[in-house]
Structure formats: C-alpha cells, structure tokens
Amino acid sequence: MNLLTVDVGGATTDVYSVYDGVFNRSLNADIGLTYGIGNIMKEAGVENIMRWIPKDISERKVRNILGNIMALQPESLSDEERFVQQSAVREAIRLGLVQHRNYATRLKGVRLLRDLGMMFEQALEPSILNLKKTNAVIGRGSVFNDQENLRIAPLLLLDAIQPWGVTEIYVDVSSIMPHIGMLLDSNKEAALQILSRACLRKLGTCVAVKGKAEAGVEALTVSMNTSGGVSVEETLAFGELKTLPLGAGESAKIVVSPTRRFDVGAGRGRSLDTKVTGGEHGFIIDARGRPIEIPARKEALSLWAESLKPRPATPAPKT
Amino acid sequence: MARFGVKLEDETLIRKVRRIPAQGEVFIDIGDAVDAETVIAGGTVRNPEAEEIKVFTKLGVEPDQTERYMLKKEGDQVAKDEVIAIYRAFFGRFTKTCRSPMDGFIEVFVKSAGRVIVRGNPIPIEAKAHIPGKIVEVIPGEGAVVETRGALVNGVFGVGGEARGELAFAVDQPGEALTTEAMRQGIKGKILIGGSVVTLDALRKAAEMGVSGIVTGGVDQKDLTDFLGHEIGLGLTGEERIGLTLIITEGFGVYPMRDETFRLLKSHEGKQASIDGTTQIRQRILRPEIVIPLQG
Numbered sequence: 119m120n121l122l123t124v125d126v127g128g129a130t131t132d133v134y135s136v137y138d139g140v141f142n143r144s145l146n147a148d149i150g151l152t153y154g155i156g157n158i159m160k161e162a163g164v165e166n167i168m169r170w171i172p173k174d175i176s177e178r179k180v181r182n183i184l185g186n187i188m189a190l191q192p193e194s195l196s197d198e199e200r201f202v203q204q205s206a207v208r209e210a211i212r213l214g215l216v217q218h219r220n221y222a223t224r225l226k227g228v229r230l231l232r233d234l235g236m237m238f239e240q241a242l243e244p245s246i247l248n249l250k251k252t253n254a255v256i257g258r259g260s261v262f263n264d265q266e267n268l269r270i271a272p273l274l275l276l277d278a279i280q281p282w283g284v285t286e287i288y289v290d291v292s293s294i295m296p297h298i299g300m301l302l303d304s305n306k307e308a309a310l311q312i313l314s315r316a317c318l319r320k321l322g323t324c325v326a327v328k329g330k331a332e333a334g335v336e337a338l339t340v341s342m343n344t345s346g347g348v349s350v351e352e353t354l355a356f357g358e359l360k361t362l363p364l365g366a367g368e369s370a371k372i373v374v375s376p377t378r379r380f381d382v383g384a385g386r387g388r389s390l391d392t393k394v395t396g397g398e399h400g401f402i403i404d405a406r407g408r409p410i411e412i413p414a415r416k417e418a419l420s421l422w423a424e425s426l427k428p429r430p431a432t433p434a435p436k437t
Numbered sequence: 438m439a440r441f442g443v444k445l446e447d448e449t450l451i452r453k454v455r456r457i458p459a460q461g462e463v464f465i466d467i468g469d470a471v472d473a474e475t476v477i478a479g480g481t482v483r484n485p486e487a488e489e490i491k492v493f494t495k496l497g498v499e500p501d502q503t504e505r506y507m508l509k510k511e512g513d514q515v516a517k518d519e520v521i522a523i524y525r526a527f528f529g530r531f532t533k534t535c536r537s538p539m540d541g542f543i544e545v546f547v548k549s550a551g552r553v554i555v556r557g558n559p560i561p562i563e564a565k566a567h568i569p570g571k572i573v574e575v576i577p578g579e580g581a582v583v584e585t586r587g588a589l590v591n592g593v594f595g596v597g598g599e600a601r602g603e604l605a606f607a608v609d610q611p612g613e614a615l616t617t618e619a620m621r622q623g624i625k626g627k628i629l630i631g632g633s634v635v636t637l638d639a640l641r642k643a644a645e646m647g648v649s650g651i652v653t654g655g656v657d658q659k660d661l662t663d664f665l666g667h668e669i670g671l672g673l674t675g676e677e678r679i680g681l682t683l684i685i686t687e688g689f690g691v692y693p694m695r696d697e698t699f700r701l702l703k704s705h706e707g708k709q710a711s712i713d714g715t716t717q718i719r720q721r722i723l724r725p726e727i728v729i730p731l732q733g
Contacts, residue, residue, distance in 0.1 A: 129719065148670070148671055152672075152718065153671060153672045153673075153718050153719050154671065156668065156669045156670050156671060156672065157670045157671055159668060160668035160669075160670040177659065178657055178658070178659050179690075181657075181658035181659050181662070181689070182657065182658045182659075182688075182689040182690035183689075184658070185594070185658040185669070185688070185689030185690075186688045186689050186690070188672045188718055189593050189594040189672065189688060189689065189716075189718060190593060190688055191718070
C-alpha cells in the first residue's frame with residue numbers, strides 16, 4: 119500500500135510517505151498555520167492563497183487576516199478568516215509536497231537500464247512520490263480536528279495533494295499517530311487496533327481523473343453497486359465534483375468509464391473495475407482533471423465545497 | 438476574531454536583563470543608578486565575514502611553497518587590498534601578488550594547502566540600560582539586571598528594535614488614523630502615539646523625519662510589507678533596520694486603540710519612554726513593549 123500523510127502544524131508542515139515499501143519524511147520548517155503562516159504567504163505568494171478563497175476578498179484584507187492569525191492566534195474564526203486559513207492550509211501542503219517530491223528520490227547517480235517501453239513509466243521519474251499510485255492520504259494537525267474544517271477536509275486534501283486514480287482519505291482526529299508509531303515495536307496488534315479505531319477517521323474514497331477538456335465536456339461515467347444492494351450511475355462533466363452516498367463500513371463495486379481524453383489509472387479512456395469502501399463523505403468522484411485548474415468564478419469553489427459535505431449512508435431498498 | 442488583549446500595567450516593577458551576546462566587560466556595579474543610555478557592558482563578537490584565499494594560485498606556485506612568499510602571518514592585521522604575499526622572479530622584474538579582500542586579520546594560514554582565511558575585524562557590541570533604574574544584579578562578563586517602577590504596555594506585533602524618546606500624541610482620539618498631517622516640525626526623536634492605523638506615507642515620512650517610534654492600534658499588513666521592502670514571513674521580528682520602531686497594540690488592519698491603552702499612554706504624554714518592537718510568536722512568546730519609567 120502506498121501512503122501519504124501530511125501534518126500541518128503551527129510552525130512546520132511535515133510530509134511522510136511510503137511508496138513501494140520505501141519510507142520518506144520531509145519537514146518544511148517555518149511553514150505552518152500560526153507562527154509560519156506569514157511564510158506561506160512569502161513562499162507561495164498571496165495570489166496563490168487567494169485563488170482558493172470562495173469569495174471576493176481584497177488582497178489587503180487577506181493579508182491582514184493572515185497577519186492577525188499569526189500575531190493573535192485567535193481561538194475562533196469568522197467565515198472570512200476561515201476561508202483564508204483553509205486556503206493557506208492548501209498552500210502549506212502544496213509547498214510541503216514540492217519539498218517532499220525533491221527529497222523522496224531514488225539514489226542519485228544510479229544508472230538505470232531502460233528500454234523504449236519504459237519511457238513513459240513513472241518508475242523512471244526522479245521522485246518516488248507518485249500521486250497515481252497513492253492508495254491513501256492522511257491529514258493531521260489541529261486544523262483537521264476543527265469541526266468546521268473537518269466538513270471540507272477531503273476537499274482540502276484533494277485540492278492540495280491532487281491524487282488521481284483511487285485514493286482513500288483519512289484524518290487523524292486524535293493526534294496520536296506519532297505515539298502509535300512508538301508502540302509499533304512493542305505491540306504491533308495493539309498499535310493497529312488503536313490506529314484504526316481511535317485515531318483515523320475515514321472520510322471516504324475518491325476516484326479522480328487525469329486529463330483536460332473544456333468545461334462541461336463529459337469526463338466519466340461511474341456505476342456503483344453497494345454491498346447493501348443500492349445501484350447508482352452518474353455521469354460527470356469536466357470540472358465537476360460529486361459524492362455518492364457510501365457510509366463508513368460499507369463497500370461497493372464500481373466501474374469507472376472515462377471518456378477518451380481522461381485517465382482514471384487504467385489508461386486513457388479505459389474503464390476501471392474495482393471495489394471501494396465508504397466513509398463520512400461517501401464515495402467521491404473528482405472530474406476536475408489533474409492538475410486542477412482553479413476556475414475564475416468563485417461560485418465554482420463554493421459548489422465544490424458544497425458537494426463534499428458529509429453524506430449519510432444510503433438506506434438499502436425495501437423489499 | 439477574538440481580540441488578543443494587550444498587557445496594561447499602570448505601575449509595576451519592571452526588571453530587564455541587559456547582556457551582550459559574548460563575554461566582555463561589565464561597567465557597572467550593584468546599586469548603581471543608570472539612565473536609559475548608560476552602557477552596561479561592552480565587548481566584541483567574531484565578525485561573520487571571512488574569505489578563503491588560494492594564495493598559491495595567485496602566486497602561481499605549489500601550495501607547500503607558499504609560506505616562503507608570505508608577508509603576513511596568522512594574527513596580523515591587514516587592510517583591504519594590502520599585499521599579503523608576493524612572488525618575485527627574474528631579479529624582481531616579474532612579480533605576482535596576493536592581496537587582502539577586506540580590512541581584518543589573517544585568521545588561518547594552512548602551510549600545506551597554501552591557503553589563507555582573512556576575517557573581518559571583531560565587531561564591537563554594547564548593551565545599554567534601555568530603561569532608567571537601579572542595578573540589582575550583575576551577570577559577570579555579560580551584563581546586569583536593571584530594575585525600575587513604571588507603566589508597561591504590551592503590543593501584539595512590532596518591528597524594529599529598541600528605541601527611546603518622548604511620548605507625543607499625533608491624534609486626539611483612539612479611532613483616528615495617523616497620517617502625514619501629524620508629521621510636523623519637532624517630532625524628531627519622539628515616540629508618536631496614533632489611533633486606529635498608521636498609513637504607509639506616514640511611516641515613510643516619520644522615518645525620514647527621524648521619529649524614534651510609532652505606537653498605533655493597527656497597520657495594514659500590505660503597507661508594512663511595502664515599508665519594510667520584504668514580506669514579513671515568520672513571526673520573529675526586531676532586527677529590521679527601518680529607521681524607527683513600530684508597535685501595534687490591536688492587530689493588522691484598522692483597529693482603534695483600546696480606550697484603556699490610549700488613556701494610559703495619554704496620562705504619560707511628554708514623558709520619556711523606552712520601546713522595543715521585538716516580537717516572537719512562538720514558545721516563550723515575546724510581545725513588543727512600551728515602558729514608561731516613573732522615576733527620573
């Protein structure tokens with residue numbers, strides 16, 4: 119299993135990954151949400167923070183909000199302040215990933231034998247980080263423990279990390295993941311139980327496509343058959359984001375059929391037939407393509423947030 | 438947003454540790470009365486500027502032969518462009534020289550490698566009392582603790598280091614903005630108290646006119662960035678060289694100074710104050726402060 123964890127703290131942003139059994143950790147010092155929030159603005163640029171805000175807020179106001187989050191460290195935030203903070207989270211993770219990508223590399227100087235067929239393989243890319251092969255992402259840090267942020271946590275992680283293919287999304291709600299790591303050596307079973315029962319909260323599974331088209335062009339069709347006997351079929355246009363109800367503990371068989379411009383992990387235009395499990399936000403279908411092009415219309419950002427609200431499980435049809 | 442309260446003390450016992458960041462000499466004793474400008478301790482610190490020179494390549498000789506052409510030895514003072522090694526051939530008709538890139542001294546000469554490190558002269562440092570008061574403790578070789586009674590106001594954020602001057606009001610009400618209109622003759626060396634915000638033009642004008650410091654409710658983060666010439670980045674300030682010290686008591690943006698703060702400062706109008714914009718938003722949080730000593 120390939121796993122990517124992002125830990126957004128007040129002063130640092132850490133990224134941990136395991137790809138093909140290789141563990142990597144990088145720490146982006148001074149990029150965080152209190153002491154380091156000014157540095158996000160400095161490193162990412164205020165315009166990159168502003169592009170995620172689903173509302174028109176002037177640059178001066180955004181700067182003042184960021185300055186006040188740093189200087190005053192408020193315990194409660196207004197809606198505008200929260201939008202700015204959530205946008206800063208995305209950029210903090212993005213900056214963390216950029217650093218991690220450069221850090222998680224194969225041995226430099228090693229000569230690889232390759233043939234023509236391997237030319238386009240990810241395995242030959244310099245970084246181990248592979249967003250197509252990422253089976254699960256985990257978000258941690260106090261920002262993900264906040265109830266308001268938790269409501270759009272999958273969106274924050276998807277926007278910032280932009281995995282594609284099939285990815286499970288979790289958050290560490292207890293902030294004890296590092297401690298469980300220490301327990302691993304002495305009691306592996308107990309560590310695993312605590313991790314799955316008390317630490318991680320599954321938000322859902324996402325299937326995302328890579329590709330690009332004009333807005334409104336059909337991107338993919340998904341058919342889902344849940345273990346409870348519910349069948350759903352959805353067709354999404356490029357730029358859309360949708361969730362289908364699939365509760366925690368539920369599983370479903372899905373067939374994702376992208377149109378010829380899009381790839382869901384099986385190749386352009388090729389269908390993917392797999393099994394997924396649900397979560398608080400259900401089964402997420404992300405047809406925004408990769409890399410995500412942020413629309414100029416702020417309403418689109420609000421729609422994305424709205425479409426990722428937590429979903430209750432679908433009741434089984436009455437017989 | 439929940440407002441972050443600033444510390445306000447009408448009269449309190451204030452103790453300041455004043456020390457230099459290296460071993461040096463302490464010039465005062467316990468019980469001495471000091472004023473804000475009294476030098477407590479002084480010394481020097483190592484100059485971080487240093488340059489390694491490959492003397493042998495400049496002279497065109499083998500590294501291990503360099504020593505015979507050296508004019509300076511370890512510890513010798515050198516001036517910028519002064520010759521530190523010379524190679525002569527053909528009875529002095531043909532010469533090659535190696536010169537010092539800076540004023541400083543020869544820190545290291547590696548004979549086998551034919552290389553020299555020239556380091557800048559030690560930088561003199563001193564710690565002033567910053568607040569008038571009495572010496573209650575001496576830290577041998579480093580400094581002392583100054584004690585005084587006075588009023589204390591913490592801001593939430595500041596830039597610029599320590600400054601001193603007479604408190605002068607630039608506004609009548611805490612909700613008024615501090616603009617260039619307040620920049621009149623006679624404000625040089627003073628600490629201007631503003632209201633809700635200080636404008637970028639006012640900051641620039643104040644620095645130009647030699648204002649010692651500005652205390653205001655807020656400042657626009659964009660204006661402060663433009664004034665500094667760079668993004669603030671981390672919540673760690675105090676080393677900026679911007680010509681004045683700025684302290685905000687409420688936050689970024691337009692925020693009227695709290696009435697209690699405004700009134701307290703107003704009650705000390707015309708008195709000497711010591712301010713420090715140093716801010717550290719981390720563990721061992723450090724807020725900028727305004728100290729108004731009640732004595733002397």
